[in-house]
Amino acid sequence: MPEHIAMIMDGNGRWAQRQGLPRTAGHRAGAENISRVVDICMKHGVKSLTVYAFSTENWKRPVDEVSALMALIPEFCSGRLQDMMKNGVRLRTIGRTSDLPLAARTVLLNTIEKTKNNDKFTLNIALSYGGRAEIVDAVNKMLKDGIKEINEETFRDYLYAGDIPDPAIIIRTGGEMRLSNFLMWESAYSEIYVTDTWWPDFSEEDLVKAFKWFETRDRRFGGIKA
Ligand code: IPE
Ligand code: IPE
Ligand code: MG
Numbered sequence: 001m002p003e004h005i006a007m008i009m010d011g012n013g014r015w016a017q018r019q020g021l022p023r024t025a026g027h028r029a030g031a032e033n034i035s036r037v038v039d040i041c042m043k044h045g046v047k048s049l050t051v052y053a054f055s056t057e058n059w060k061r062p063v064d065e066v067s068a069l070m071a072l073i074p075e076f077c078s079g080r081l082q083d084m085m086k087n088g089v090r091l092r093t094i095g096r097t098s099d100l101p102l103a104a105r106t107v108l109l110n111t112i113e114k115t116k117n118n119d120k121f122t123l124n125i126a127l128s129y130g131g132r133a134e135i136v137d138a139v140n141k142m143l144k145d146g147i148k149e150i151n152e153e154t155f156r157d158y159l160y161a162g163d164i165p166d167p168a169i170i171i172r173t174g175g176e177m178r179l180s181n182f183l184m185w186e187s188a189y190s191e192i193y194v195t196d197t198w199w200p201d202f203s204e205e206d207l208v209k210a211f212k213w214f215e216t217r218d219r220r221f222g223g224i225k226a
Contacts, residue, residue, distance in 0.1 A: 002168030002214065005041065006050040006190070008182055009034075011174030011198030018198075024068035029200035031072045035080055038089060038123055040204045044211065048122035048164055052182050056096065056130030073104035073127070077111040084111075088120030094160035095129030096137070124161055131184030134160055159185060166190065169214050171207075173199040191217050 009030055016026030034051060041049050054069055077091070084091060091111050100108070108127075138158035142150060156162045166186045170179070175196040179187060193210045195202070218225055 001045040001211070003046070004048045004050070004165050004167045005046055006052070006167035006170045006183060006187075007037070007202075008052045008170065008172040008174075008180065009199040009202075010172060010176060010180075012200060014174065015198035015200045023065055026198075026200060027065075027069055027072060031076050033200050033202060034076070034123075034125075035083065037202065037207070038121065039087075040207055042087065042089075042121050044207070046121075048124060050094070050124040050126060050161075050164070050167060050183070052126045052129065052180075054095075054127050054129070055181055056128055056133050057181065059099075059128070070101050070104050073100070074107040077107045081111055081114065084115050084118065084123075088118045089115060090118040090122045091115045092122060092124045092161065093127050094124055094134070095127045096133055097127055099128040122164065124164065126182070129160075130181045131179070131187075132181060135185060156185075168219075169193055169210065171195065171210050173197050173202050173206075189219070189221055191219070 012026035012030040013023040014026070015029065016023050019025075037051075038049060058069070059066065083089070091108075093108060093112070097105060097108065104127075137160075138155065141158050142155075147154070166188065167183065167190050170183065170187055170190045170192050172178075172192070172194045175194060177194055179192075183190070191214055193213055195206055195210070197203075197206050
């Protein structure tokens with residue numbers, strides 16, 4: 001079982017529109033699905049999950065949709081805290097979280113602090129995250145630290161979550177065959193699995209299908225078949 005998996009949670013809007021609901025209803029259903037998927041990942045022995053919740057480009061969306069998404073952050077944190085404590089789930093974030101509204105930032109910091117010693121599972125939420133932004137932020141930090149020369153290992157330390165191993169598999173729901181600026185550095189050798197299922201409908205059955213597919217992959221990392 002891969003130690004770290006990542007998911008591009010796409011298709012919330014289409015899921016809602018399909019039922020004649022506003023897009024924001026899809027985001028709410030999508031947020032609810034995160035906890036279900038965490039439970040399923042834990043059950044299958046995965047140690048950490050990174051989910052793409054909001055990209056640096058998603059700020060371009062209508063202000064009402066952005067506000068609705070931002071409002072889901074404190075709701076998610078306070079609604080899930082008890083379960084995270086009970087199940088040993090540690091919350092982390094990656095991205096330019098300083099761009100988030102104060103209410104979201106405060107509750108995130110609080111939840112991260114409260115859950116920091118939980119060691120069964122890490123839920124890493126990508127918020128105001130962009131793969132290019134991550135690389136630029138890393139380089140700026142290095143310049144500030146006066147670093148003159150780097151290698152791949154030292155560069156990694158400057159990423160948002162340099163201590164988490166690269167995701168073995170990136171699952172994208174909603175059918176699009178692209179990374180949309182997700183984990184550009186970390187995805188170098190990730191297996192990419194795309195399903196047409198919309199994120200709010202993504203279930204244990206879908207995840208097991210993805211794992212079965214992953215098992216059939218021959219991960220050569222540039223070498224030759226063993
Ligand atoms: C993914 O669902 C959630 C975010 C990007 C915030 P979308 O909102 O992109 O849903 P679709 O792709 O329009 O269906
Ligand atoms: C990717 O979905 C970002 C998230 C799931 C948070 P988008 O819906 O923003 O991506 P594009 O626009 O289809 O590439
Ligand atoms: Mg989308």
